[in-house]
Amino acid sequence: MTLVGAAFWLAVAEGGPDAAPTDYTVTRYTAEQDLPQNSVRALLQTRDGYLWVGTLAGLARFDGVKFKVFNSSNTPELPNDAINALAEDRRDGSLWINAGKGLLRYHGHRFERFDEEQGIPQPFGGLWPAHGGGLWYSPHPGQLVVLQDKSVRTWQLRPRRASENGDEIPGHRILRVEEEEGGACWY
Amino acid sequence: MPIGLFRFVPETGVSSLLSPIGMSDSYYRSVARQDQGIVLLAARDGLWRLSTRPQTVATAAATPDGQRAGAEWENLERVAPDD
Numbered sequence: 569m570t571l572v573g574a575a576f577w578l579a580v581a582e583g584g585p586d587a588a589p590t591d592y593t594v595t596r597y598t599a600e601q602d603l604p605q606n607s608v609r610a611l612l613q614t615r616d617g618y619l620w621v622g623t624l625a626g627l628a629r630f631d632g633v634k635f636k637v638f639n640s641s642n643t644p645e646l647p648n649d650a651i652n653a654l655a656e657d658r659r660d661g662s663l664w665i666n667a668g669k670g671l672l673r674y675h676g677h678r679f680e681r682f683d684e685e686q687g688i689p690q691p692f693g694g695l696w697p698a699h700g701g702g703l704w705y706s707p708h709p710g711q712l713v714v715l716q717d718k719s720v721r722t723w724q725l726r727p728r729r730a731s732e733n734g735d736e737i738p739g740h741r742i743l744r745v746e747e748e749e750g751g752a753c754w755y
Numbered sequence: 756m757p758i759g760l761f762r763f764v765p766e767t768g769v770s771s772l773l774s775p776i777g778m779s780d781s782y783y784r785s786v787a788r789q790d791q792g793i794v795l796l797a798a799r800d801g802l803w804r805l806s807t808r809p810q811t812v813a814t815a816a817a818t819p820d821g822q823r824a825g826a827e828w829e830n831l832e833r834v835a836p837d838d
Contacts, residue, residue: 712763714765721765723763723765723768725761725763725770743785744785744786746786746788751764751765751766752762752763752764752765753762753763753765754760754761754762754763754773754786754788754794755760755761755763
């Protein structure tokens with residue numbers, strides 16, 4: 569998903585939840601208001617109230633007034649400036665970041681890299697919080713990973729459907745994962 | 756795009772296909788699971804709602820690997836193939 573600029577619902581003037589859309593105030597934020605770039609690829613509000621905006625030119629934290637920008641020039645842990653996906657850890661509220669071939673966690677005002685050298689496969693697209701903390705993600709089509717406490721479990725989801733000529737269709741790209749309380753996942 | 760909506764049980768490694776049987780094309784665009792347990796599936800041929808309670812689905816989904824789970828879907832909006 570790519571949004572051009574970011575329009576945030578800031579205030580309901582009057583009328584409560586049944587109010588017509590015209591009663592809302594829309595404020596548009598772009599690079600002119602210090603957003604790193606106008607192509608927004610990820611948007612997430614963490615439990616501490618900050619709104620995180622992932623762009624192709626870095627990660628921005630919005631406090632309701634101004635943006636603080638994190639990019640590869642001021643944050644050495646960021647492998648590049650393209651932010652593809654964000655998720656909040658359900659256990660401790662950490663921010664998980666897919667920064668184009670780089671998985672990071674922001675917690676306690678510091679970034680931490682989780683890389684291949686540690687045996688952690690890198691996410692291809694989205695990040696989805698796991699119930700007990702940590703993340704679900706897919707490093708390759710047809711592959712599902714859960715990362716918890718730096719421990720990784722990987723499943724190769726075998727193709728389940730046959731094509732017209734009887735060949736199995738290769739593992740498909742996983743767009744979204746939803747975990748039930750019992751641990752089962754929808755994808 | 757995904758080739759269908761699946762339910763996966765990590766303990767067993769089993770995936771069960773949940774996509775609506777009446778869906779003309781098993782590819783879907785998006786799935787949303789709401790707080791009340793309602794599942795909405797946006798597919799090429801329209802919008803579907805899972806009408807079975809999640810607990811029922813969980814039981815029905817415990818089928819052998821690769822079999823279609825017994826989820827019941829309601830077609831809320833149908834889109835013509837050439838639309």
